[in-house]
Amino acid sequence: MSPAAELAYRIGAAARRPASWWQLFKFGLVGGSGYVINLAVFALLTGSLGVQHVAAAVAAFCVAVTNNFVLNRYWTFGPGEGPAHFQAARFFAVSLGSLGLNLIVLEALISNHLTGELTAQAIAVAVAMPFNFLGNKLWTFS
Numbered sequence: 001m002s003p004a005a006e007l008a009y010r011i012g013a014a015a016r017r018p019a020s021w022w023q024l025f026k027f028g029l030v031g032g033s034g035y036v037i038n039l040a041v042f043a044l045l046t047g048s049l050g051v052q053h054v055a056a057a058v059a060a061f062c063v064a065v066t067n068n069f070v071l072n073r074y075w076t077f078g079p080g081e082g083p084a085h086f087q088a089a090r091f092f093a094v095s096l097g098s099l100g101l102n103l104i105v106l107e108a109l110i111s112n113h114l115t116g117e118l119t120a121q122a123i124a125v126a127v128a129m130p131f132n133f134l135g136n137k138l139w140t141f142s
Contacts, residue, residue: 010138020137026076027133030068035125038064042121053117057106058099060121065095077141087140094135098128 001009038060045056069091073079080087102124109120 011134023076023137024133027072027136030071030076031129031132033071034064034068035122037067038125039118039122043118046117053106053110053121054103057103057121057124061095061099061102065092068095072136072141077136080141082141090140091136094132094140097135098132101128101131 041060041063042053042056045051045059046053051059069088072091073084073087082090102121105124105127106120109115109123110117114120115123
């Protein structure tokens with residue numbers, strides 16, 4: 001089976017299990033807390049401290065990703081059989097991919113003057129969320 005076919009099969013199988021939907025709900029709650037933390041740190045850095053938006057987004061990411069790893073490892077997915085440092089490395093890799101997508105969307109929205117910084121960050125985080133969930137469900141905590 002090709003990697004793409006295997007991925008499609010795993011996503012389809014997971015979508016048929018009620019437990020997967022419960023995980024998605026919990027992931028959404030954890031993501032919501034990370035989202036609020038991300039935006040709060042971003043707003044503090046760009047507004048009160050005058051930090052440039054890309055640097056502020058990276059700093060906000062670091063704070064939020066730490067929160068999200070701990071909550072997802074112990075509440076959403078459970079610790080599983082993998083050691084915490086191994087899962088943390090995978091979680092961080094998935095999160096970096098999400099951050100890359102976030103930064104692309106953020107910069108596109110801001111450089112094209114489509115919206116303000118905080119709104120652009122809110123949109124960018126939301127766009128990256130599905131990639132983050134699938135990566136963590138299928139790779140980090142599988």
